[in-house]
Amino acid sequence: MAVYTKVDDKTLADFLSRYDVGTALSFKGIAEGIENSNYLLETTQDRFILTLYEKRTKEEDLPYFLGMMAHAARAGLPSALPIHDKSGLALQTLKGKNACLISFLSGVSVDDIQPGHCRKLGEALARLHKAWFDFKPIRANEIGFEGWQHMAKATAACADDLHAGLKYTIACELDYLANTLPKNLPTGTIHADLFPDNVLFTGDKITGLIDFYFGCTDQLAYDLAICINAWCFDEHHTFVPARARAMIEEYDQHRTLTPEERTALPILCRGAAMRFLLTRLYDYQNPVSGAVVSPKNPLDYLKRLEFHQQIKETDHYVV
Amino acid sequence: MAVYTKVDDKTLADFLSRYDVGTALSFKGIAEGIENSNYLLETTQDRFILTLYEKRTKEEDLPYFLGMMAHAARAGLPSALPIHDKSGLALQTLKGKNACLISFLSGVSVDDIQPGHCRKLGEALARLHKAWFDFKPIRANEIGFEGWQHMAKATAACADDLHAGLKYTIACELDYLANTLPKNLPTGTIHADLFPDNVLFTGDKITGLIDFYFGCTDQLAYDLAICINAWCFDEHHTFVPARARAMIEEYDQHRTLTPEERTALPILCRGAAMRFLLTRLYDYQNPVSGAVVSPKNPLDYLKRLEFHQQIKETDHYVV
Numbered sequence: 323m324a325v326y327t328k329v330d331d332k333t334l335a336d337f338l339s340r341y342d343v344g345t346a347l348s349f350k351g352i353a354e355g356i357e358n359s360n361y362l363l364e365t366t367q368d369r370f371i372l373t374l375y376e377k378r379t380k381e382e383d384l385p386y387f388l389g390m391m392a393h394a395a396r397a398g399l400p401s402a403l404p405i406h407d408k409s410g411l412a413l414q415t416l417k418g419k420n421a422c423l424i425s426f427l428s429g430v431s432v433d434d435i436q437p438g439h440c441r442k443l444g445e446a447l448a449r450l451h452k453a454w455f456d457f458k459p460i461r462a463n464e465i466g467f468e469g470w471q472h473m474a475k476a477t478a479a480c481a482d483d484l485h486a487g488l489k490y491t492i493a494c495e496l497d498y499l500a501n502t503l504p505k506n507l508p509t510g511t512i513h514a515d516l517f518p519d520n521v522l523f524t525g526d527k528i529t530g531l532i533d534f535y536f537g538c539t540d541q542l543a544y545d546l547a548i549c550i551n552a553w554c555f556d557e558h559h560t561f562v563p564a565r566a567r568a569m570i571e572e573y574d575q576h577r578t579l580t581p582e583e584r585t586a587l588p589i590l591c592r593g594a595a596m597r598f599l600l601t602r603l604y605d606y607q608n609p610v611s612g613a614v615v616s617p618k619n620p621l622d623y624l625k626r627l628e629f630h631q632q633i634k635e636t637d638h639y640v641v
Numbered sequence: 642m643a644v645y646t647k648v649d650d651k652t653l654a655d656f657l658s659r660y661d662v663g664t665a666l667s668f669k670g671i672a673e674g675i676e677n678s679n680y681l682l683e684t685t686q687d688r689f690i691l692t693l694y695e696k697r698t699k700e701e702d703l704p705y706f707l708g709m710m711a712h713a714a715r716a717g718l719p720s721a722l723p724i725h726d727k728s729g730l731a732l733q734t735l736k737g738k739n740a741c742l743i744s745f746l747s748g749v750s751v752d753d754i755q756p757g758h759c760r761k762l763g764e765a766l767a768r769l770h771k772a773w774f775d776f777k778p779i780r781a782n783e784i785g786f787e788g789w790q791h792m793a794k795a796t797a798a799c800a801d802d803l804h805a806g807l808k809y810t811i812a813c814e815l816d817y818l819a820n821t822l823p824k825n826l827p828t829g830t831i832h833a834d835l836f837p838d839n840v841l842f843t844g845d846k847i848t849g850l851i852d853f854y855f856g857c858t859d860q861l862a863y864d865l866a867i868c869i870n871a872w873c874f875d876e877h878h879t880f881v882p883a884r885a886r887a888m889i890e891e892y893d894q895h896r897t898l899t900p901e902e903r904t905a906l907p908i909l910c911r912g913a914a915m916r917f918l919l920t921r922l923y924d925y926q927n928p929v930s931g932a933v934v935s936p937k938n939p940l941d942y943l944k945r946l947e948f949h950q951q952i953k954e955t956d957h958y959v960v
Contacts, residue, residue, distance in 0.1 A: 331750065332753040347749075348747045352670060352672065353670030362669060364747070429666070433649030
């Protein structure tokens with residue numbers, strides 16, 4: 323959570339005058355995301371999120387992220403929608419930062435995850451992937467295998483301080499993944515960070531998909547593997563088969579997995595566990611000053627990795 | 642700002658079932674206050690603030706603060722109102738913390754302060770004081786003169802690291818105030834922290850008075866002196882006479898200042914400047930872990946103190 327950049331009332335009023343959205347009735351910094359500053363804004367017309375992009379979000383990537391969101395929203399998915407100003411621009415400058423006014427979405431994040439939630443998530447993920455089939459821009463995944471190698475190097479010196487043998491475990495796993503990760507599965511635009519925090523439910527219905535700032539072009543089934551890691555383990559980091567079954571089955575209902583994707587799922591899950599193990603380890607060693615969210619425990623993802631290492635066939639996820 | 646205590650969706654649903662307020666549609670941690678955790682909650686019925694009181698707010702004081710708020714709201718002031726549960730209780734326990742559901746108030750804090758805002762503030766402050774005439778509970782001001790002496794002692798060793806001569810300036814001022822601070826002015830319940838952050842405007846109208854957690858029993862004119870310090874200096878910490886005149890005149894219109902209060906105003910303003918100089922100096926030396934708000938500059942209040950030291954008569958504030 324963070325509000326790094328303060329927006330005063332006069333600056334806000336000037337900013338809103340660029341749009342046809344009315345004037346401010348309420349404006350509160352919110353604890354959402356650790357990368358950017360976010361405000362919940364209520365105007366005389368509607369509610370919005372105002373995001374100011376801080377330095378970790380690259381300026382050149384913003385049109386891509388906003389495009390992803392707009393594309394998904396136009397396809398009928400409950401994605402946040404960038405609002406255009408009177409001259410048709412979505413991306414703005416505010417207090418010297420890139421900024422965007424985004425539609426507000428109702429709903430709450432789910433902590434007590436049930437298989438029914440995973441079913442809905444599987445459907446939403448498949449529908450996102452399909453909606454993005456005709457989203458043309460390409461963005462490389464900066465946190466793909468090469469990125470993992472860089473992070474493994476950057477974190478190696480201190481990895482064992484956190485957990486004895488971690489450096490060796492990471493090195494061995496990277497060797498294994500180098501030889502086994504599939505390269506020719508169907509690709510497209512992926513969310514790449516669709517954790518429970520980024521999905522808002524109203525009752526049993528998904529009413530909000532947010533935080534597209536890791537979006538990129540990659541293998542679609544890798545996005546599913548990220549969600550299996552994020553949604554299908556309980557608070558003790560124990561795998562919950564009913565959640566995975568519901569998610570995978572429902573994804574498959576809405577976008578049929580190819581036989582190659584099915585076969586690759588255990589390896590992709592190991593890759594996804596590795597990705598979050600490494601980024602959490604990196605963030606743990608390099609905490610962001612000013613962020614209130616305390617760094618998440620990297621070892622939660624070591625446990626997931628160890629689980630996936632035991633899985634030889636995708637059927638084990640869906641029994 | 643802060644969200645120290647995370648409330649998951651199931652805990653929230655259980656909590657809301659104690660009330661007649663509907664079920665959650667949206668729930669976001671907000672960056673308000675540095676003492677407590679605050680959430681903006683929208684239910685099927687209305688919007689609310691959920692506050693979880695962290696350790697710096699003493700449990701035994703909470704009924705007093707909630708009583709102040711309820712009393713002001715019942716008198717027609719736009720104060721946040723504690724919501725009672727089905728059994729009539731306002732103060733609750735949630736995630737092991739004291740907690741309260743409070744009415745949501747529209748409006749935005751003003752940064753570009755105009756004399757008109759100060760006029761409204763003067764009126765609101767006088768109306769608060771009058772509304773609290775029949776609020777019977779008593780709470781000593783913990784940050785009164787004795788509190789200042791303790792903080793002066795606690796900060797003395799490092800004060801000159803921030804500003805050469807600061808320790809001596811503080812000691813001399815405390816000596817002066819010990820002999821000059823009035824003791825027999827009209828007393829009552831005061832807000833004691835009615836900074837621009839704690840006042841929400843919709844257009845020219847005050848639609849929200851919040852954050853009563855420094856409320857106490859003290860001399861009423863001292864509350865006005867706090868507001869003069871908080872509202873009547875520009876961003877360069879230069880006194881703006883038109884703001885003070887508007888505030889003091891309008892206060893006097895709604896609660897007539899006694900001749901003794903008028904005479905004492907310069908001394909009370911010195912005391913109020915001293916209070917915030919000392920608490921800021923203390924917070925600067927003892928930052929709260931986990932708070933995103935960076936400590937405020939104590940020297941802003943040294944400048945105000947130096948200004949008030951030049952003022953010999955209250956008329957100088959209202960020319």
